[in-house]
Amino acid sequence: QKEVEQNSGPLSVPEGAIASLNCTYSDRGSQSFFWYRQYSGKSPELIMSIYSNGDKEDGRFTAQLNKASQYVSLLIRDSQPSDSATYLCAVKGGYQKVTFGIGTKLQVIP
Amino acid sequence: EAGVTQFPSHSVIEKGQTVTLRCDPISGHDNLYWYRRVMGKEIKFLLHFVKESKQDESGMPNNRFLAERTGGTYSTLKVQPAELEDSGVYFCASSGPTGLANYGYTFGSGTRLTVV
Numbered sequence: 001q002k003e004v005e006q007n008s009g010p011l012s013v014p015e016g017a018i019a020s021l022n023c024t025y026s027d028r029g030s031q032s033f034f035w036y037r038q039y040s041g042k043s044p045e046l047i048m049s050i051y052s053n054g055d056k057e058d059g060r061f062t063a064q065l066n067k068a069s070q071y072v073s074l075l076i077r078d079s080q081p082s083d084s085a086t087y088l089c090a091v092k093g094g095y096q097k098v099t100f101g102i103g104t105k106l107q108v109i110p
Numbered sequence: 111e112a113g114v115t116q117f118p119s120h121s122v123i124e125k126g127q128t129v130t131l132r133c134d135p136i137s138g139h140d141n142l143y144w145y146r147r148v149m150g151k152e153i154k155f156l157l158h159f160v161k162e163s164k165q166d167e168s169g170m171p172n173n174r175f176l177a178e179r180t181g182g183t184y185s186t187l188k189v190q191p192a193e194l195e196d197s198g199v200y201f202c203a204s205s206g207p208t209g210l211a212n213y214g215y216t217f218g219s220g221t222r223l224t225v226v
Contacts, residue, residue: 004152034214043201044153046214088153090214097166098143098215100153 001026004091006101014109019076021104023089026070032092033065035074037085038103044088048074079108112136114218116202122224128190131221133202135184141165141205142185143215144177148198156200159185192225199223 005024013019021035032051036044048063050056050072056063062075072091076083086103093099115134123129135142144156156175157167161182170177174193179185189196199222203215 002152036214036217043217043219044215046216049214097155097158099155100145102152 002101003027003099004089004101006089006104008102009105010107011104012107012109013079015079015081017079019079019083019106019108021074021076021087021089021106023072023074023101024070025072025089025091025099027091027093027099028067028070030070030091030093033063033072034090034092034098035061035063035072036088036090036100038088039085076106079106081108081110084108114202114204114216116200116218116221118221119219120222120224122226123192125194125225126191128188129192129223131187131189131200131202131223133185133187133218135202135204136216139204139206139216140182142179143203143205144185144187145201145203146198147201147220148195153201156187189223192223194225197223197225 003026035048037047038044050063050065053065053067060077064073084107086105088103089101090098117132121129140161142159145153147153155169158165159179162179176188199220201220202218205215
């Protein structure tokens with residue numbers, strides 16, 4: 001079992017729709033959870049972090065965390081073509097080490 | 111604020127040669143990490159420095175890889191001798207104070223290493 005599981009996609013959504021990206025993790029002791037966006041050929045860029053159960057909103061982005069289910073998600077409202085990228089779920093354990101999922105490729109269709 | 115800088119951006123070397131990658135973290139960031147992404151795979155942890163000390167090097171694949179961070183500033187990652195399976199993108203990242211659970215990383219632009 002992988003430590004951080006994501007569907008590699010691609011996930012295609014029409015412009016203006018809500019994109020829903022999901023991630024599960026195996027280590028129940030994980031403390032912090034992150035979503036990174038990576039454009040092709042570029043470095044990952046941190047877009048959201050969450051550490052408490054529930055929702056955290058930042059602009060068009062909402063991160064959701066359910067520690068009981070070991071599940072993290074990212075919602076992107078009003079998706080734009082510029083949101084097309086690979087979204088990496090990342091989980092931090094007790095020693096600062098962050099483990100990444102393989103990433104979900106999102107395609108927003110104009 | 112300058113970001114995390116990596117050099118070179120690309121490197122093509124022959125099997126058996128030596129390559130040294132460099133990373134300059136954000137000024138004041140004590141934590142420095144090396145990660146590697148092989149094509150089609152996840153970004154994998156290699157090691158973590160806190161200042162000049164190796165906090166965790168559990169991800170280093172073998173003794174052909176040597177990382178240093180003299181003086182707690184920039185870091186180098188040497189691969190000697192390089193093998194074909196070492197090809198990939200090597201990312202460096204840095205972060206602020208240890209213990210703040212929500213600190214994400216700032217990544218450098220990566221070094222794309224190709225071993226032929």
